[in-house]
Amino acid sequence: MTDAPKHPESLSRRDMIAATAAALVTPLLQGGAVSMQPVAGVPGKFLTAAEYALLDELTELIIPADDHSPGARVAAVAAYIDGRLAESLEPDWQARWRSGLQAVDGLSRELNAKPFLEATPDQRVAVLTRMAAGEADPKTAPERFFGELKGWTARGYYTSKIGIHLDQEYKGNVYQRGEFAGYDAK
Amino acid sequence: MTLVKVAPPIEQDVDLSKTYDAVIVGSGAAGGMAAHVLTTHGLQVLMLEAGKKLPIEQELRSMQWPYDHPRRGDAPPGSHHLSFNEYTIRKPPYAKGAAFKHVYSYVGGWGGSDYVKNILVDEKDHPYTGSNYAWVRARCLGGKTNIWGRLALRLSDYDFKAKTHDGYGEDWPIAYADLEPYYDKVDLYLGISGVKENLPHLPDSQFQRPSKLNWGEVKLRESLKKAGQVLTPYRAGVTTDGLKHNKYRSKCYGRGACDRRPGGCDIHAVFDSPTGLIYPAVDTGHLTVRPNSTAHEVLVDKNTGRARGVAFLDSVTRKSYEAKGKVVILAASTLESARLLLLSRSPQHPNGLGNSSGHVGHNFCEHVMGPGVTGLIKELVGKPHTLDDGRPGGFYIPRFRNLKDRQPGFIRGYGYEGNSGHSMFPAHVMDTPGFGGQFKRSVRDHAGAFVSMGAFGEVLPRYESYVDLDPETKDAWGIPVLRFHYHFSDNERKMAEDMVATGREMLEAAGIEVVGTDEKVLTEGWSIHELGTARMGNDPKTSVLNQFQQSHDVRNLFVVDGSSHVSASCQNPTWTIMALAWRSCDHLADEFRKGNV
Numbered sequence: 001m002t003d004a005p006k007h008p009e010s011l012s013r014r015d016m017i018a019a020t021a022a023a024l025v026t027p028l029l030q031g032g033a034v035s036m037q038p039v040a041g042v043p044g045k046f047l048t049a050a051e052y053a054l055l056d057e058l059t060e061l062i063i064p065a066d067d068h069s070p071g072a073r074v075a076a077v078a079a080y081i082d083g084r085l086a087e088s089l090e091p092d093w094q095a096r097w098r099s100g101l102q103a104v105d106g107l108s109r110e111l112n113a114k115p116f117l118e119a120t121p122d123q124r125v126a127v128l129t130r131m132a133a134g135e136a137d138p139k140t141a142p143e144r145f146f147g148e149l150k151g152w153t154a155r156g157y158y159t160s161k162i163g164i165h166l167d168q169e170y171k172g173n174v175y176q177r178g179e180f181a182g183y184d185a186k
Numbered sequence: 187m188t189l190v191k192v193a194p195p196i197e198q199d200v201d202l203s204k205t206y207d208a209v210i211v212g213s214g215a216a217g218g219m220a221a222h223v224l225t226t227h228g229l230q231v232l233m234l235e236a237g238k239k240l241p242i243e244q245e246l247r248s249m250q251w252p253y254d255h256p257r258r259g260d261a262p263p264g265s266h267h268l269s270f271n272e273y274t275i276r277k278p279p280y281a282k283g284a285a286f287k288h289v290y291s292y293v294g295g296w297g298g299s300d301y302v303k304n305i306l307v308d309e310k311d312h313p314y315t316g317s318n319y320a321w322v323r324a325r326c327l328g329g330k331t332n333i334w335g336r337l338a339l340r341l342s343d344y345d346f347k348a349k350t351h352d353g354y355g356e357d358w359p360i361a362y363a364d365l366e367p368y369y370d371k372v373d374l375y376l377g378i379s380g381v382k383e384n385l386p387h388l389p390d391s392q393f394q395r396p397s398k399l400n401w402g403e404v405k406l407r408e409s410l411k412k413a414g415q416v417l418t419p420y421r422a423g424v425t426t427d428g429l430k431h432n433k434y435r436s437k438c439y440g441r442g443a444c445d446r447r448p449g450g451c452d453i454h455a456v457f458d459s460p461t462g463l464i465y466p467a468v469d470t471g472h473l474t475v476r477p478n479s480t481a482h483e484v485l486v487d488k489n490t491g492r493a494r495g496v497a498f499l500d501s502v503t504r505k506s507y508e509a510k511g512k513v514v515i516l517a518a519s520t521l522e523s524a525r526l527l528l529l530s531r532s533p534q535h536p537n538g539l540g541n542s543s544g545h546v547g548h549n550f551c552e553h554v555m556g557p558g559v560t561g562l563i564k565e566l567v568g569k570p571h572t573l574d575d576g577r578p579g580g581f582y583i584p585r586f587r588n589l590k591d592r593q594p595g596f597i598r599g600y601g602y603e604g605n606s607g608h609s610m611f612p613a614h615v616m617d618t619p620g621f622g623g624q625f626k627r628s629v630r631d632h633a634g635a636f637v638s639m640g641a642f643g644e645v646l647p648r649y650e651s652y653v654d655l656d657p658e659t660k661d662a663w664g665i666p667v668l669r670f671h672y673h674f675s676d677n678e679r680k681m682a683e684d685m686v687a688t689g690r691e692m693l694e695a696a697g698i699e700v701v702g703t704d705e706k707v708l709t710e711g712w713s714i715h716e717l718g719t720a721r722m723g724n725d726p727k728t729s730v731l732n733q734f735q736q737s738h739d740v741r742n743l744f745v746v747d748g749s750s751h752v753s754a755s756c757q758n759p760t761w762t763i764m765a766l767a768w769r770s771c772d773h774l775a776d777e778f779r780k781g782n783v
Contacts, residue, residue, distance in 0.1 A: 062621040068630065080258075089263040089287075128621055135619055154615045159252035159259075167626075168633060170610050171573035173249060176440035 044079070045086035046094065051101050052082060054116055058104065059153045061128055069167035077156035084152075100145030107131065107142045189436040189453040193460070194468040196239045196327065200476045202509055206232040207778065209496050209511030211481045211526065214329030215760050216747035217517035218459030218467075219767040222375075225472035227775035232509055233464070234479040234498055236518075237307075237325030242332060242460070246301055246450040248443035252610075259298040259447075264288060267295035268309070273320050273709040278670065279313030279659065291322040292712070293333070297611070298447040305332050305450075311662035316653075316670035320711035321521065325501075327477055328460040329519065330714065331760075333449035336456055336578050337603060338378050338423035339757035340369050340389040340765075344589065348753050352588065352597045355647055358752040359724045359733035362389065368765040368772075376457045376764075377425025379438070379578065383418050388584040388601075388757065394427040397440075397577035402563040402606045402637045402698070407581075409696035415586050420579025420603075423457040423761065434461035440576035446610055456578065476509075478502050482665045484514050484530040484539050484743065491534035493743045499663055513742045513774065513783055517767070520550075520748040521653060524719035525668050527730075527745070528655050540720070540737035540745075545730050547654055551647040551718040551754040554600075554678040556708035558640030559689035561698035563606070566635035574607025574634060581605070583639065583692075585756050587684070595680035598646065600756045602689065604639030617702065637698060641685035644756040646677055647718045672710055682707045715759055720749040735770040742783045746770055 044052035059072035059081075072078070085094055107130060108116040112123040119127070127142075132150075134143035157163040164170045207229040210217045217233060224231050252258040264287035268280050273292070281289035289309040294302050307323045314321060324330045344351060346358040346365075366389070372378075373392035382390040396419045399407060407417040424444075428437035438455035454461040467473040478501040485495045485508065493514040498507055516523040524547045530539035538546055585599035612633045618625060656669040682705075690700050723729025726738035735750045737743040746767040748759050755762075777783045 063626050064623055066623050066626060068627075071626075084257065087263050125622070132619075132621055150621060151616060155258065158611050158615060161251075161253050164251070164253070164610060167630060168608075168610075168612060169571045170608070171571060172442045172575050172608075172610060173251065173446075174441065174573075174576070176573075176576050 044082035047082050047085065047097075047101075050117075051098070052078060054101055054104065055081060057117060057124070058128070058149060059156070061124060062150055062153045063157045070162050072153055072157050075157050075160040075162040077153055077160070080156040080160075081152050096145075096148065099141070100148060103141040103145055104131070190243055191433050193434070194465050196468070196475045196477060198476065198478065200232065200474050202507055205495075205510040205512060206230050206474075207511070208232070208513040208515055208774075209234065209509045210515045210517055211496055212329065212517035212519065212522070212747065213327050213464060213475070214459050214517065214519065214747070215331050215334075215763050216767045217515075218328070218331070218463030219764045220515050220517055220744075220746050220771050221467040221473050222463040223768050223771035224775060225467040225470045227772075227778075229472060229775060229778065231467075231473045232511065233473060233475045234481055234496060234509060235325075235327050235329075235475065235477045236480045236501055237327065237329075237477065238501075239327040239475075239477045240304055240332075242326075242328070242450075242458075243452040245304055246332075246443075246447070246452040248447070248450065248452040249441060255300065257300065259300055261288075261294065261299040261303045265290065265294070265299065265303060267299060268292050268320070269295065270708060273318055277317075278315050278319060279309070281309035281313065284310070292320055293322050293448050293714075301450065302333060302448045312667075313659055313661060314668045314670065315656045315659050316668075317672050318709055319670045319672060320709040321716075322711070322714045323519070323522075327464070327475070328458050331457065331459040331462075333447075334423070334456065334458065334760065335449060335714075335758070336420070336422045336424055336444060337582065337758045338380075338391070338421050338457075338761040339582075340391060341365075341755045341757055341762050342387045342389055344387045344585075345753060345755035345757070348598070354597055356721070356723060356728070356752050359722050359729075364733075365762070365765050365769060368769045369761065371768055372761060372764045375429075375431075376423060376462050377427070377429050377435075378421065378761075379419075379424050379426040380421035381418050383416055383584075385416060385584055387589055391421065391761075393421075394425060397422070397426070397579070399581060400572075400574050400607045402566060402635075403581050403604075405563065406637065406692070406696045406698065410583070410692060413695065415583065415692075417581050417583050417604075420577070420582055422578035424451075424455050424578040426455075432462065432466060434465045438578060442575040442577065442610075444578050445575055445605070479507070479509075480663050480665070481518065481526060482529055482663070484516070484526060486530070486532050486534060486539065486740070488534075491532075491740065493539070493740055501663070504663065513744065513778065516743070516745045517747045520716040520719050521668060523745050523747055523749045524653055525655070527720065529666065535739070540730055540739045540743055542739050543727055543730055545649075545721065545728065547719050548649050548652040549647040549718045549721050549752075550651045550653060550672055550716070551645045551751075552711065553642040553713035553715045553754060553756065553758075554645050554674055554682060554707060555640060555642050555713045556704060556706050557682045557685035557689070558602070558638060558704045559686065559693055559700055560636055560638040560702035561693035562632070562701045563635050563637060563698055568631045569634070571608050571634060575609045579603075579605070580607075581639075587681075593684070595684065596677045598644040598677070598681070598756065600641045600643030600681060600685055602639040602641050602685075604637060606634075606637035608634035636701070637693070638702075639689060640704065641682075641689065642713060642715075642756055642758070643678065643681045643685065644754050645674065647721070647753055648675070653719065670710075674707065674710060679707065715748075715754065717748040717751040717754050717759055720745045721752045722750045723752065734773040735766060736774070744770060744774060
């Protein structure tokens with residue numbers, strides 16, 4: 001890997017400066033490089049433009065922005081999933097995503113008489129609520145897809161800069177000097 | 187200041203015309219220790235390692251953030267890690283017919299598989315057959331110590347004299363008093379972090395600075411104390427204060443990288459065999475290391491029947507070579523050393539070398555794991571996030587069963603390894619139901635509020651638990667592979683039930699709500715603590731090695747890894763493997779000087 005550190009010590013200094021959440025995420029929020037708006041009409045590496053827009057919306061519904069931290073959209077979770085799908089050598093897995101996204105639209109037509117992205121926000125939530133109802137014991141195609149979708153959304157989000165630093169306010173992965181931090185028993 | 191010093195050169199072209207004082211097969215904890223001790227005594231040593239020498243710091247990249255990795259730490263497409271399900275529903279060889287380019291053991295599936303893809307073996311090249319077994323192997327300089335789990339525990343006379351205590355199996359041919367000075371040496375030479383507890387069944391080490399328990403762990407510790415039980419900070423084979431005598435290892439900086447990955451430490455605060463033992467041994471000028479050397483037979487002298495060297499293939503070119511030694515030391519791991527002995531058949535040793543007893547491959551034992559509990563510490567929900575994972579481990583609850591009491595359902599005991607507090611990835615996310623704002627808030631509020639612990643229990647050694655050579659299947663180098671005949675028994679299953687029930691009681695007594703239990707016993711082998719295939723003993727009819735890990739049959743053959751253990755104890759084996767190897771190699775050097783080997 002080209003990013004492997006030759007000198008961990010120099011890495012540590014860099015990390016200690018860089019690892020504050022603000023330093024890491026400010027450029028993301030200010031630069032406008034990542035839009036807060038849903039993506040529309042932009043094809044993914046594996047997914048079609050329509051599929052990609054649907055996935056992007058689904059991830060944001062699962063982990064939305066709130067007053068604490070941005071959501072899955074700003075954390076570019078859909079792009080991460082799409083990138084993994086694009087390079088995958090497992091056609092079965094790719095097909096499961098394609099048919100899963102179709103199943104979401106199918107369920108939306110059934111409940112709302114229109115595709116997911118044409119439904120109102122409340123109607124979209126109703127679709128996901130139905131998908132999530134079988135979370136403990138999924139039976140239908142949309143229910144089974146929910147676990148896959150949620151799992152990858154969580155993995156994408158909580159391994160992102162936003163998930164780790166802004167949402168979880170993770171304090172570790174630093175060179176601690178002196179005593180370890182953590183709660184002192186006494 | 188740089189934390190990692192350049193490793194000494196490890197040659198590939200070594201002088202095979204000369205006869206070394208000792209040839210060591212394997213470079214893990216046992217082989218590394220043998221090399222350290224023998225070179226300290228001035229012996230000329232050749233070490234053969236089947237795998238390559240990896241640029242290990244670049245493999246481990248301990249501080250790399252997930253988002254700085256293209257797949258957030260996952261290996262490239264085409265790699266597959268065996269799951270519990272696959273180990274259960276299929277039979278070995280597990281990679282047979284797999285559509286994937288590479289198949290690895292479950293360890294890569296812990297997350298961060300890209301960091302271990304060159305450390306773990308590809309199951310496609312290294313098949314085995316027989317009963318279900320999750321066999322984790324690392325072929326590279328240092329072996330599995332490169333991703334070692336760090337829990338460094340001593341055994342006690344409850345283990346060494348277990349038969350005397352409960353009548354089952356065999357006592358070891360040594361007592362704790364024999365090994366205690368060597369445990370001390372290992373502690374001081376390699377560094378260990380922990381707290382003294384004065385327990386007869388878990389003797390204390392010469393500890394460096396311990397890591398702290400966090401709030402929930404203290405709560406649990408205080409509750410257990412009332413019941414006469416102990417919870418102690420993780421006894422980690424990690425130097426927290428530094429080692430003045432070892433320039434290759436940094437002290438621990440509490441980066442927490444060891445618990446986020448399948449293991450490993452790129453500044454080597456955690457013990458690993460290359461920086462802890464092998465590089466300093468190379469620096470003595472007495473150790474030659476040849477990587478890429480797949481040993482397949484211990485050669486014996488036709489006239490005397492004694493070991494004269496080791497036949498090996500270059501793992502890359504597949505050319506055949508012979509290494510000559512006055513003494514041969516096997517340290518290839520419990521299962522690989524047994525395989526080598528069984529492969530080394532000759533007219534003098536028709537059942538395999540050192541196997542006149544017929545016990546090579548038998549009495550195979552390990553630790554049973556899987557059962558555990560997870561609790562929610564309500565007081566911590568919604569509290570500000572703190573740095574809890576900057577330490578080499580959480581806590582350990584030592585064995586408490588069948589010490590003074592006699593359990594009706596099982597003999598021997600188990601201990602719990604546990605952890606709590608915040609970590610980089612909120613592992614409870616998939617157990618948090620639903621989606622949306624409430625889901626996200628719940629994940630955030632509950633982060634760091636869980637405590638989980640899983641048990642490691644002693645598996646009884648049984649003659650009928652064994653490995654032998656498969657008559658047909660061969661590995662990628664054409665060498666016959668091991669066939670497993672190994673299953674957990676009722677004792678382990680009864681013990682596993684107790685692990686769950688008792689763990690639940692412990693958490694509940696501390697006022698911690700139990701939110702999850704794992705009742706399933708993981709596949710045989712999962713603990714990566716395989717032991718006992720060439721056990722020590724005083725009787726050559728029922729044991730393979732004497733108390734100095736020396737073959738009863740072949741005086742200049744030693745087996746210094748976990749295969750020598752007479753029983754598994756429930757305490758993790760690495761520290762004992764190294765203390766035993768040190769003791770045996772001290773003895774060997776003494777005998778060598780006297781001309782007795």
